[in-house]
Amino acid sequence: MKKLLFQFDTDTYPSVFDTVVAYDGGADHVTGYGGLTPENVSPLVEGAIFTRAPKDKMNTAIFVGGSDMITGQALFKAVQKHFFGGFQVSAMLDCNGCNTTAAAAVAKLVANRSIVGKKAVVLAGTGPVGQRAAAMLAKEGAIVTITSRKMVQAVEACNAMKVRFGVDLIPIEAADNGARGQAISDANIVLATGAAGIELLTEEQWRDNPNIELIADANTTPPLGIGGTDMMDKGMERHGKIIWGAIGFGAFKLALHRACIAKLFEDNKQVLDAENIFTLAKEMAKI
Numbered sequence: 001m002k003k004l005l006f007q008f009d010t011d012t013y014p015s016v017f018d019t020v021v022a023y024d025g026g027a028d029h030v031t032g033y034g035g036l037t038p039e040n041v042s043p044l045v046e047g048a049i050f051t052r053a054p055k056d057k058m059n060t061a062i063f064v065g066g067s068d069m070i071t072g073q074a075l076f077k078a079v080q081k082h083f084f085g086g087f088q089v090s091a092m093l094d095c096n097g098c099n100t101t102a103a104a105a106v107a108k109l110v111a112n113r114s115i116v117g118k119k120a121v122v123l124a125g126t127g128p129v130g131q132r133a134a135a136m137l138a139k140e141g142a143i144v145t146i147t148s149r150k151m152v153q154a155v156e157a158c159n160a161m162k163v164r165f166g167v168d169l170i171p172i173e174a175a176d177n178g179a180r181g182q183a184i185s186d187a188n189i190v191l192a193t194g195a196a197g198i199e200l201l202t203e204e205q206w207r208d209n210p211n212i213e214l215i216a217d218a219n220t221t222p223p224l225g226i227g228g229t230d231m232m233d234k235g236m237e238r239h240g241k242i243i244w245g246a247i248g249f250g251a252f253k254l255a256l257h258r259a260c261i262a263k264l265f266e267d268n269k270q271v272l273d274a275e276n277i278f279t280l281a282k283e284m285a286k287i
Contacts, residue, residue, distance in 0.1 A: 025261025
């Protein structure tokens with residue numbers, strides 16, 4: 001029986017990236033739908049859950065994506081509200097890589113070490129990846145700060161993660177390089193998740209900082225988010241710090257994404273969101 005993955009995207013056009021990875025993850029056929037909302041998704045979910053016998057439902061799965069994490073979360077909840085009894089299929093949430101990218105980056109940072117009590121700063125962390133990465137770092141016991149150019153956005157992101165994950169994050173306004181340099185002055189871990197092509201820190205701002213142990217940058221578009229690093233850095237030591245570049249942990253992100261797709265077809269009861277995706281990432285990072 002064919003493994004069918006239905007890609008429910010909140011954007012107008014379903015993500016090509018997610019479609020490619022879905023096939024690479026083991027789906028036999030991927031059908032993408034764009035412009036979905038909690039209000040219009042019902043017929044699609046019903047089509048997925050009512051068409052196959054209980055023993056065959058493991059071969060149908062739903063992937064929720066799109067660039068807007070808040071809308072995606074609402075859509076993911078709406079999908080699950082239609083499940084009952086034996087009428088459900090496995091589902092996964094990964095809006096704009098919010099779970100797989102964040103989980104891959106943090107899993108590499110924490111692999112084989114404890115970060116309990118360490119101070120972590122997520123630069124430009126109000127986007128999907130930054131918010132989820134901050135929550136994951138906090139769940140690992142770190143004291144986590146999110147920076148943003150505007151304080152209101154930092155506060156909103158921290159509040160959202162408090163509601164979703166029950167973690168306390170610290171908001172900081174850092175509108176320029178100088179402010180961001182100050183924000184990392186006592187940090188042990190620095191993760192940059194800003195927009196493409198924007199340098200958030202210069203090399204001089206972190207190079208001689210004795211507190212910093214670990215750095216990761218999710219940006220692949222020059223200039224990189226953290227000057228003096230390389231997108232290919234894969235646990236590279238630079239100036240006494242361990243560095244992960246976007247391509248350096250990107251291969252792991254793709255492997256994690258593919259593994260999640262494969263897991264969707266193990267049975268019809270998988271619900272893959274940040275927590276269990278991060279758990280899987282940590283297991284894979286140790287291999």
